Amino acid sequence: MKRLFRLMMVAAASRRAHFLSSLRASLAGSLAQAAAYGVLIGLIHELARPDIDSTAAWTWFAAFAALYAVEALCRLKELSFQYEDWARVMSDLRLGLGEKLRAMPLRELEKRSAGDLSALVGGNVSYASMAASHIAFLFVQAAVVPLVLILVVLAVDWRIGLVLVAILPATLPFVRGIQRRAGTGLRASNEADGAAAARIVEYVQGLPVLRAAGQVGASSRRLDDALKHQTQVMSESQRSLTLPSIVATTSMQLAIVVAVAVGASLVFDGRLSVPLLAALVVAAVKLAEPLANATAMIAVFELSEASLERIEEVMKSEPLGVDDPDARLDRYDVAFDDVVFRYRPDDAEPVLDGISFTLPARSLTALVGPSGSGKTTISKLVTRYADPDSGSVRIGDHDLRQVAPTEIYRHVAVVFQDVYLFDDTIRANIAMARPGATDEEVEAAARAANVHEFVSRLPHGYDTRVGEIGGALSGGERQRVSIARAILKDAPIVLLDEPTAALDSGSEVAVQQAIDALVARKTVLVIAHRLSTVIGADQILVIEEGRVTERGTHDELLDSRGRYADMWAAQTGARQWRVAGAAAEAPARG
Template sequence: MKRLFRLMMIAAGSRGERFLASLRASLLGSLAQAAAYGALIGLIHELAQPDIDSTTAWTWFLAFLLLYALEALCRLGELRFQYEDWARVMSDLRLGLGEKLRAMPLRELEKRSAGDLSTLVGGNVSYASMGASHIAFLFVQAVVVPVVVVLIVLVVDWRVGLVLLATLPAALPFVRGIQRRAGTGLRATNTADGAAASRIVEYVQGLPVLRAAGQVGESSRRLDAALKHQTHVMSESQKSLTTPSIIAIAAVQLAIVAAVAVGAALVLDASLSAPLLAALAVAAVKLAEPLVTATTMIAVFELSEASLERIQEVMESEPLPVGDPEARIDRFDIAFEDVEFHYHPDDPEPVLDRISFTLPARSLTALVGPSGSGKTTISKLITRYADPDSGTVRIGGTDLCQVAPTEIYRHVAVVFQDVYLFDDTIRANIAMARPDATDDEVEAAARAANVHEFVSRLPRGYDTRVGEIGGALSGGERQRVSIARAILKDAPIVLLDEPTAALDSGSEVAVQQAIDALVAHKTVLVIAHRLSTVTGADQILVIDRGQVAERGTHTELLTAQGRYADMWAAQTGARRWRVAASGT
């Protein structure tokens, strides 16, 4: 009971007091319902007497009516919470999860798949909130009514009551078995549901690739395996509950049969009247109904608790610590000082190995180097994706560990290679950078980013919806919209993760012009794979195995004849490469 009550209160959240009031109403209503059975037994007993006392009979009848009227009023209190507050409980849980996910370090957030988070915020919240709504009140009724009815039966005839008391506990071990197996099975089901949801999201988003690889439909092995595993886990969970559920319900029904059999023997022995036995049998049946309901509800409660455990895991996650909540950034040079960073504590080698460099304010720095060398990690640490394992990252001389992430985000704009647009209008996607921006300001940013040109050709202009992940636009158009968003934000620090790498030459020119408008008079860090795009950088850092292997301007690095010169030679040589037609 303590565990279930804790579950209900956590799920109710800020509406805990209203939930408690409704729970008290449910308790009073259940007591009134059980007492009404007692009044009914008293009425039947009086009507079975040779000389009926009408005053006594009417008294029992009025008591019966009043108790049922009280129960009805109490049930209204339950319904008020169920219909007015249940949706709000779910909304509060989802909003709370949203706040936690926004504050969660990106390093932790990346460990969770989109499908898993969708299951968490969707199904898990619904199941958890059920524990503080319909099921909670049914459970109170399922516990209170049988206890009071057994006490009434003991008062009316202690022998029949003792039979009920002796036989009902036989169901308890099987009820506990249901609880244990349901808990284990439902937690496994939750995990399988999250995995299946992730594979479905992956499947839908990757359909073009799957079609090209011939992996659509039944041949999509990853999705097929996840769905089969989900089906297997659900099936095994249900099978494990079948036997204990049947035995628990049978034990309750046998208790009723035994009580009626004893009562029948007493009637034959003239120790009990037949009408009174009928009344006791009705009470015993009423006792069985909530007990059987409770047996089936245990699995649902375990589902609620399993869901709540997943929610609590997120709700208890700690945001990045902030050394000084009042710290502000007012200068925009960037410095890495002996920074070491591992993505996982058990990684044998760090991604960044005591790396140090400085990005002067209002300068353009390019990071080049092989894949996996640590370039993207550097850009992530500037946005406080995570804190270094050792060393310091500073903006304007301020240690980022002292600064709230929101303060950092105010001053940094990021343009990724893989652009994510929301399924909304072009105007709304640009205005996300500054929700209070006017239409004129949005259009000015769009013009600077070469967005206005293609938007003006669209039938609905800036009110055109871009589709899921921006799928209604081309790659170059999506990239320009994301740059317009960054221009509108007008942040003094700009991070570019090779925004032109996947574009055709025509789109690349338009995007490069948009970037030129974005980076003017900013502190800019660009991750570059095409060295030709960064020849004018103020400094180029060659990153290799988490360290700065070389630094300098394009000319200085070519003169040094080191790694950069080799990379430049390889790329310029590749431009002359051609596919030769094979002979026949």
């Protein structure tokens, strides 16, 4: 409970003070409730006497009513938190997680799947807030009421009290067993839930590909395996709880039966009155009730704890450090100085191995080379995706370790190879680069990126919704919207990751013209596989195995007859390739 309480304090966030005051009210209410049963026993004992003392009886009754009034007031305080603050706790948790995810280094964020994050922000937050708003109060009642009632029963009749003291603790090992098994099972279930959620997101987003491959429905092995594993984990968890739950509940019932038997024998011997026995039995039943509820709720306790642990893991994540939060970028040349970088500390070979180069301000630099050579990693480090293991990345006079990420993002615009558009209008997707932009500015950026032409043919123009991930647009249209977004941002540094990969020849020319217009005013880094798109670059860097193996202009690299010249020859030769059609081969087969 100590560990769970600490996690609950994390969940309560800005509502901690109210949460603690409500817990104190719950404790007071539970004490008042248990004390009221003790007073009730005194009242029944007085009423069962042959010569009733009415003053004493009314005193007992007044105490009984006062204690219940105290409990009612405490429960109102408790309920006000449960029903008024629950939504606020959930909101605070989600906002806090959102803030942490926003500040989390991209390298760490990419380790988490979309489905897993969805389960975290959705289900885990709900269970965690339930812990702070309901579970804590149930636990207080389950711990306080039985303890006080045992003391009351011992005070009234030590023999019946000893029965309860002897039998009820025997259930604790089984309760502990339920807790251990529930904890293990629910953590495994949480992992299985996250994996299943990730596969569901993957399935929905990849339906066109899955349909083309005949892997939908029962044929979708990845989703099917994840759901089967989820079912298996949940079933095993539930089966492991069955026996200890039955034993714990039976022990509590046995304690009441034995207590009644002892009380009956005392009545037969004339050492206990029937009304007093009835009152003690009621107290024993009331004693067992919260314990039974606690046993049934252990799985919920553990589920809440598992959810709280997952939330705490994210809440404890630290953003990249900033040496000088007030640093401001005022020069826009980019330099890599002997940079070594690994995605994982235990990787034997670095992705970038002592790489050094400079991107002069207001110039166009192209990165070319085979897939996996480190080109995209270079562009990520410019946005401080992560810090290099050694060496430095600088913009102007500033090592990026000195600069706040928001300052970097303000001066860098990125067009990704895999375009992501939000399920909103075309106008909103472009304007998100500069929320205060006018419609005229949005349209000017769209024209520069060759977006206006296809938008003007749409029924709703710029107010057309693009669908989830931009699914209502073609690949080339999505790419052009993304480029328009970068143009509108008008950042002094622009990173383009294969910007023309998804464009037809007509659109490629228009987009290339837009990129050319940026060169005179911005520092542009282009990752390109199609070498014909970077012929006019101020410098071309050939990247192989995380190193710069060649650098120069297009003509200089051709003259050097190195790796770039071989790549150029291979690509220009590929343009002459032709695929023989079936119709052309038909006469020969005839």
